[in-house]
Amino acid sequence: MVQLILLLHTEEGNFIRIKELLGRQLKKSGKTIFNISQESLATFREQFHNHFQKEFLIRQSHQMKRNFISGIRRISFKSPQTMFCAGLIITCTLVGAVFIKGPANTGNLNVNTAFADGNACALTVNDKILAIMASPGEVDQVLAKYLNTKTQPSEENLVKSAAFVDRIDKISITAQPEEIKSADEVLSLLTQGNEIVTNYTIKENDSLWLIARNNDMLTKEVLSANSSLTEDSTLQPGQVIKLAKTLPYISIKFEGEKTVAQVVPFDVQSTIDRTLNAGATVIKQEGKDGSKTVTYSYAQTNDKITEKKVIKEEITAQPVKQIVAMGPSRVAIATIAYEASRGSGSASGLSSPLQGPINSYYGYRWGGFHNGVDIGGDTGQPYAAAASGKVISAGWSGGYGYMILIDHGDGVETRYAHSSKLAVSAGQSVKKGQVIGYVGRTGNATGPHLHFEVIINGGTVNPLKYI
Numbered sequence: 001m002v003q004l005i006l007l008l009h010t011e012e013g014n015f016i017r018i019k020e021l022l023g024r025q026l027k028k029s030g031k032t033i034f035n036i037s038q039e040s041l042a043t044f045r046e047q048f049h050n051h052f053q054k055e056f057l058i059r060q061s062h063q064m065k066r067n068f069i070s071g072i073r074r075i076s077f078k079s080p081q082t083m084f085c086a087g088l089i090i091t092c093t094l095v096g097a098v099f100i101k102g103p104a105n106t107g108n109l110n111v112n113t114a115f116a117d118g119n120a121c122a123l124t125v126n127d128k129i130l131a132i133m134a135s136p137g138e139v140d141q142v143l144a145k146y147l148n149t150k151t152q153p154s155e156e157n158l159v160k161s162a163a164f165v166d167r168i169d170k171i172s173i174t175a176q177p178e179e180i181k182s183a184d185e186v187l188s189l190l191t192q193g194n195e196i197v198t199n200y201t202i203k204e205n206d207s208l209w210l211i212a213r214n215n216d217m218l219t220k221e222v223l224s225a226n227s228s229l230t231e232d233s234t235l236q237p238g239q240v241i242k243l244a245k246t247l248p249y250i251s252i253k254f255e256g257e258k259t260v261a262q263v264v265p266f267d268v269q270s271t272i273d274r275t276l277n278a279g280a281t282v283i284k285q286e287g288k289d290g291s292k293t294v295t296y297s298y299a300q301t302n303d304k305i306t307e308k309k310v311i312k313e314e315i316t317a318q319p320v321k322q323i324v325a326m327g328p329s330r331v332a333i334a335t336i337a338y339e340a341s342r343g344s345g346s347a348s349g350l351s352s353p354l355q356g357p358i359n360s361y362y363g364y365r366w367g368g369f370h371n372g373v374d375i376g377g378d379t380g381q382p383y384a385a386a387a388s389g390k391v392i393s394a395g396w397s398g399g400y401g402y403m404i405l406i407d408h409g410d411g412v413e414t415r416y417a418h419s420s421k422l423a424v425s426a427g428q429s430v431k432k433g434q435v436i437g438y439v440g441r442t443g444n445a446t447g448p449h450l451h452f453e454v455i456i457n458g459g460t461v462n463p464l465k466y467i
């Protein structure tokens with residue numbers, strides 16, 4: 001056991017003075033053991049200043065404790081030069097001392113070579129030791145390699161910059177040979193990521209889909225950690241399941257440009273044909289999806305795109321509009337249903353978010369299943385929440401463009417896509433009829449419209465049955 005003094009200081013000049021100050025009071029015994037006398041400690045305590053009683057110290061001490069430390073005493077003091085210091089006297093299996101810059105300038109750890117005569121280098125991420133390696137050079141190599149494997153540029157993905165988001169430091173320490181990891185070991189540790197398993201207690205009306213969504217996961221990810229569950233399992237309130245998430249040890253932010261091929265969904269134009277029977281529909285012209293290549297600039301943290309801006313769009317094949325002729329009463333029925341739901345508060349409690357023509361219905365159409373209805377509107381036209389609820393997400397969401405998802409409780413959710421602008425943010429409560437966004441054509445949309453979905457217990461249903 002040795003004692004190690006971990007000092008937090010504010011600036012380089014002060015550091016020298018602390019060293020002088022402590023130099024007189026510290027007696028080096030043996031090679032690397034520092035002692036601080038009880039008297040001087042008492043003086044320090046007397047001048048205790050809470051200036052540095054910050055999370056930083058506490059966090060640092062917890063982490064180190066887990067790895068190496070058997071005892072910690074915290075000290076803070078004000079030096080005669082009127083600067084504030086805080087430190088830790090740590091009894092541990094380490095040899096050497098580490099001097100760390102304070103929260104005022106958290107840029108880099110300042111490893112003082114005079115004190116830190118360790119034989120190894122600790123790689124720390126946000127002040128937590130991730131691995132111990134032989135040398136700082138080896139740490140640098142592994143980090144560079146890791147960044148490189150994550151950011152392979154290609155013709156489709158032009159990575160312009162990549163940088164670690166987390167604070168990374170290298171600290172000189174003394175470690176036992178068996179504690180030192182090889183470059184390959186650390187690289188595979190970084191590549192595999194950190195699997196965090198938590199317990200989740202099933203609530204009333206929970207579904208796998210809801211649990212997945214609330215935890216930023218996919219249903220299949222929830223299932224993979226629970227071998228006893230299948231998609232059809234009945235969940236009992238109070239039942240405990242596992243949620244396993246793999247997070248990177250070090251977050252990376254990328255910026256670049258991507259070029260992707262996208263489908264241009266065809267529009268549906270409905271005309272009223274009074275020669276047709278009530279409710280009958282006849283497809284006059286079969287619609288056909290077009291295609292386009294889209295180049296966008298992006299910012300991405302790990303797997304999540306945080307910013308996206310289309311910089312070039314080229315139509316490679318024009319879509320063909322689907323023309324549907326409808327018998328007259330179909331519209332009347334829809335109108336009556338709509339009025340009824342508004343007047344009496346239908347069973348669903350949902351109302352139409354936007355008044356406008358239905359350009360595309362729910363169901364199969366060429367190229368796939370359309371899981372909502374497209375309500376025609378002009379860019380910038382406001383649309384409203386179909387019912388009161390809580391905004392689960394509001395922001396960019398791939399093909400949906402700017403999208404809002406609202407939870408209305410009882411397993412009912414509604415989604416609003418392709419907006420030009422959003423008027424709400426995630427976590428916000430909204431009232432039925434409140435303006436939540438503005439019609440646009442962001443994401444996969446040929447013209448301005450509102451794509452509106454009704455989701456019940458995790459699956460989409462035909463919205464026209466509910467509004």
Ligand SMILES: [Zn+2]
Nearest residue numbers: 372373374451
């Ligand atoms: Zn749509």
